[in-house]
Amino acid sequence: MYIGGIEAGGTKMICAVADESMTVIDQTSIPTTSPAETLAAIFAFFAPYPMRAVGVGSFGPIGIDPHQSTYGHILATPKAGWQHMDVVGALKNQWPDTEIIWTTDVNAAAYGELRLGAAKGKSSCVYMTVGTGIGAGVVRDGELFQGIGHPEIGHTFVKRHPDDTYPGTCPYHHDCLEGLAAGPSLEGRTGIKGQDLREDHPIWDLQAYYIGQALVNITLTLAPEKIILGGGVMNQPHLLAKIQEAFVQQMAGYMETPPVNEYITTWALPNQSGITGCLLLAQEKVAQK
Amino acid sequence: MYIGGIEAGGTKMICAVADESMTVIDQTSIPTTSPAETLAAIFAFFAPYPMRAVGVGSFGPIGIDPHQSTYGHILATPKAGWQHMDVVGALKNQWPDTEIIWTTDVNAAAYGELRLGAAKGKSSCVYMTVGTGIGAGVVRDGELFQGIGHPEIGHTFVKRHPDDTYPGTCPYHHDCLEGLAAGPSLEGRTGIKGQDLREDHPIWDLQAYYIGQALVNITLTLAPEKIILGGGVMNQPHLLAKIQEAFVQQMAGYMETPPVNEYITTWALPNQSGITGCLLLAQEKVAQK
Numbered sequence: 113m114y115i116g117g118i119e120a121g122g123t124k125m126i127c128a129v130a131d132e133s134m135t136v137i138d139q140t141s142i143p144t145t146s147p148a149e150t151l152a153a154i155f156a157f158f159a160p161y162p163m164r165a166v167g168v169g170s171f172g173p174i175g176i177d178p179h180q181s182t183y184g185h186i187l188a189t190p191k192a193g194w195q196h197m198d199v200v201g202a203l204k205n206q207w208p209d210t211e212i213i214w215t216t217d218v219n220a221a222a223y224g225e226l227r228l229g230a231a232k233g234k235s236s237c238v239y240m241t242v243g244t245g246i247g248a249g250v251v252r253d254g255e256l257f258q259g260i261g262h263p264e265i266g267h268t269f270v271k272r273h274p275d276d277t278y279p280g281t282c283p284y285h286h287d288c289l290e291g292l293a294a295g296p297s298l299e300g301r302t303g304i305k306g307q308d309l310r311e312d313h314p315i316w317d318l319q320a321y322y323i324g325q326a327l328v329n330i331t332l333t334l335a336p337e338k339i340i341l342g343g344g345v346m347n348q349p350h351l352l353a354k355i356q357e358a359f360v361q362q363m364a365g366y367m368e369t370p371p372v373n374e375y376i377t378t379w380a381l382p383n384q385s386g387i388t389g390c391l392l393l394a395q396e397k398v399a400q401k
Numbered sequence: 402m403y404i405g406g407i408e409a410g411g412t413k414m415i416c417a418v419a420d421e422s423m424t425v426i427d428q429t430s431i432p433t434t435s436p437a438e439t440l441a442a443i444f445a446f447f448a449p450y451p452m453r454a455v456g457v458g459s460f461g462p463i464g465i466d467p468h469q470s471t472y473g474h475i476l477a478t479p480k481a482g483w484q485h486m487d488v489v490g491a492l493k494n495q496w497p498d499t500e501i502i503w504t505t506d507v508n509a510a511a512y513g514e515l516r517l518g519a520a521k522g523k524s525s526c527v528y529m530t531v532g533t534g535i536g537a538g539v540v541r542d543g544e545l546f547q548g549i550g551h552p553e554i555g556h557t558f559v560k561r562h563p564d565d566t567y568p569g570t571c572p573y574h575h576d577c578l579e580g581l582a583a584g585p586s587l588e589g590r591t592g593i594k595g596q597d598l599r600e601d602h603p604i605w606d607l608q609a610y611y612i613g614q615a616l617v618n619i620t621l622t623l624a625p626e627k628i629i630l631g632g633g634v635m636n637q638p639h640l641l642a643k644i645q646e647a648f649v650q651q652m653a654g655y656m657e658t659p660p661v662n663e664y665i666t667t668w669a670l671p672n673q674s675g676i677t678g679c680l681l682l683a684q685e686k687v688a689q690k
Binding site for chain 2: 336366
């Protein structure tokens with residue numbers, strides 16, 4: 113018997129199969145097209161492997177409260193065809209004897225980093241991805257953090273930089289954190305794609321100002337032992353130090369944290385945090401039985 | 402044997418003694434002056450009552466991590482004489498056989514409201530006080546929420562209202578939430594004390610804009626089942642409806658919550674949430690034995 117992981121993204125579905133000791137047997141990446149086509153490809157990939165449990169870390173927002181009828185669904189996503197899609201229902205229908213563990217992509221990544229990555233040995237962390245969007249996953253007391261919903265820290269409001277007049281890109285809130293600081297804002301502000309921006313472009317200071325400020329708010333609200341940054345924008349190696357500096361400056365000594373270069377780091381499992389977390393969640397569900 | 406509660410504020414110390422069924426036997430309010438004088442008065446009040454446990458909800462910031470040497474201390478408070486005061490140490494010294502439960506004033510109030518007040522029957526809530534300062538306590542899965550520190554949501558940054566040029570009152574951050582929206586900002590902006598401001602003064606819309614926005618950020622980060630507002634500024638009975646409206650407007654439909662008039666309410670135990678929470682924490686410590 114095997115365990116599975118599905119990191120369900122709006123662009124691609126990363127699928128992996130492992131044995132119960134977490135050795136990966138097979139892995140693939142499936143483009144996210146229509147739900148029917150995508151699910152058919154996922155089922156075909158997993159068909160040779162009878163699985164006891166599958167961990168799914170999904171793009172969102174998703175229904176996460178087991179007491180509500182929207183549990184297991186993708187909710188109001190802009191991704192065409194996936195609005196209100198009952199993902200867990202479709203998986204249970206195909207695999208009636210397989211346990212499905214359902215959380216957000218960023219919660220899965222936070223879990224992967226806590227157990228096997230940058231927060232190994234800690235009992236709490238926040239993982240923030242800065243890419244096409246901004247999202248954060250939270251682990252606390254070793255467990256996924258979810259309430260009536262899952263954290264949607266990307267859409268929290270932040271204090272605008274006094275020199276910044278950019279309207280923001282968020283269709284809901286315009287100038288929330290994601291609207292002001294996700295990947296599209298870099299190109300929106302400069303006309304240059306994020307990955308082509310020179311290291312000395314002043315946009316990086318503004319980017320660090322917003323991410324650093326969001327990490328202050330996260331620290332003052334969740335008080336995690338560690339914060340881990342990942343995602344496409346974090347591939348800029350000079351950005352971490354700027355964010356650490358912006359964090360220290362804006363915290364202004366108010367709350368004590370571990371030294372900033374230990375407290376805020378980049379991911380230890382680049383591009384693998386999410387799928388690793390999905391497999392771990394499946395493995396642990398099996399171990400509990 | 403008795404249980405005790407101390408709601409330790411920067412202005413006064415509310416002390417209460419109860420029997421183990423939570424019936425209050427004696428209660429007093431002691432002005433907060435120097436630590437030596439204040440503690441002597443506290444010890445004199447409790448002297449007739451041998452206590453098994455005392456719950457303390459303190460003004461802060463406070464050291465909350467039992468693994469650190471600052472546990473039980475008041476940290477960098479502006480309150481003269483109380484900086485780095487080892488409160489738990491002083492209480493343990495006086496009462497070596499009494500269990501001391503130590504948390505923030507707002508965590509204690511959140512706990513009181515969850516168990517016996519506006520969030521009764523829920524397993525999670527956030528309690529926010531809006532008064533001389535702004536603070537928030539968090540209960541989750543029925544327990545106090547604390548990490549490497551306790552939540553300090555009053556000092557999170559918020560998006561400034563486009564028409565607002567007030568510099569803010571926070572000595573650390575200037576225009577954080579507390580700097581822009583605590584009681585002193587009302588008088589600072591208008592020249593009129595908060596309690597004397599007319600109900601139709603436009604300042605209340607600005608006040609509601611900031612508090613409502615902070616509740617959006619709290620919802621997107623902590624996803625509690627309920628948010629409860631208390632403190633002096635909330636004595637304005639017209640303010641709640643404005644805050645609810647500002648919350649709905651700024652959330653912009655992004656995350657589903659319970660209906661706003663159930664989700665965001667004022668305290669059910671006005672001015673008693675904190676001391677009630679302190680006594681409950683003591684009672685439960687005794688019950689665990």
